[in-house]
Amino acid sequence: MSDETQRPEGRHGIGETSRGVWTFTADVDLLRRLALSGFDWLALDAQHGPVTRADLHAIGRALGDAGTTFTVRVPAVDGPWIGAALDAGAATVVVPSVDGTADAVLAARASRYPPLGDRSWGPFPPLWGALAPDPATANATVQCLVMVETPGALAEVDEIAAAPGVDGLFVGPFDLALGLGTTVDALLDDHTPGNPIGAVVAAAQKHGILVGAFAGTPATARSLRAHGIRCLAVTTDVAVVAEGSRAVLAADDGPPPV
Numbered sequence: 001m002s003d004e005t006q007r008p009e010g011r012h013g014i015g016e017t018s019r020g021v022w023t024f025t026a027d028v029d030l031l032r033r034l035a036l037s038g039f040d041w042l043a044l045d046a047q048h049g050p051v052t053r054a055d056l057h058a059i060g061r062a063l064g065d066a067g068t069t070f071t072v073r074v075p076a077v078d079g080p081w082i083g084a085a086l087d088a089g090a091a092t093v094v095v096p097s098v099d100g101t102a103d104a105v106l107a108a109r110a111s112r113y114p115p116l117g118d119r120s121w122g123p124f125p126p127l128w129g130a131l132a133p134d135p136a137t138a139n140a141t142v143q144c145l146v147m148v149e150t151p152g153a154l155a156e157v158d159e160i161a162a163a164p165g166v167d168g169l170f171v172g173p174f175d176l177a178l179g180l181g182t183t184v185d186a187l188l189d190d191h192t193p194g195n196p197i198g199a200v201v202a203a204a205q206k207h208g209i210l211v212g213a214f215a216g217t218p219a220t221a222r223s224l225r226a227h228g229i230r231c232l233a234v235t236t237d238v239a240v241v242a243e244g245s246r247a248v249l250a251a252d253d254g255p256p257p258v
Contacts, residue, residue, distance in 0.1 A: 108165025
């Protein structure tokens with residue numbers, strides 16, 4: 001048997017200090033190239049990107065040996081979607097639209113097999129000739145990150161961080177700012193005692209779990225690091241393509257004068 005059929009697929013989750021690329025495309029070639037380009041993790045956005053459950057099979061297969069932690073932001077607190085993302089080989093799920101502790105518990109339980117949760121058995125890797133982790137290994141290595149991006153989640157952030165199976169908190173600064181009636185800049189610039197981002201970081205530290213955030217740009221990443229967040233999506237697939245194009249055109253002097 002080949003090495004591919006002997007090794008279970010699946011990797012440990014994203015780290016406390018890490019840089020990821022956030023992606024919206026379902027193009028497997030671009031995703032694989034981004035996964036091989038040096039980022040610690042790649043997040044596939046199935047909430048705001050044109051990603052269907054049918055795409056997960058091809059994407060999971062394409063990224064199975066990339067060595068970069070495959071992360072999926074699912075569309076909502078949705079057990080079947082969480083299970084499908086993990087079945088495709090994701091090591092980490094990021095769960096949006098969490099409005100309180102009850103939602104966080106549902107997300108955590110959907111991420112693990114019994115007796116720790118409600119996940120149904122049905123991993124994809126055997127479909128392409130690879131092995132999948134056994135249930136106990138999968139339960140031990142999966143990473144469920146719940147987003148803190150609503151006033152409800154912020155109000156219960158300490159209880160959410162303490163919930164069994166919640167492995168981390170993930171700040172969505174854009175929706176959090178909208179929900180709080182402020183701007184992203186004002187949210188990021190707020191370092192007063194008890195400020196919203198500081199409260200998320202404090203809850204994660206108190207309960208010994210990871211805290212991460214979507215930045216999208218290096219400048220926003222710097223602002224979030226100033227709050228103590230070191231696990232960050234520092235760019236997006238859209239930005240990488242745009243910045244790469246601009247860099248090439250800026251470096252090229254153009255055709256010689258006629």
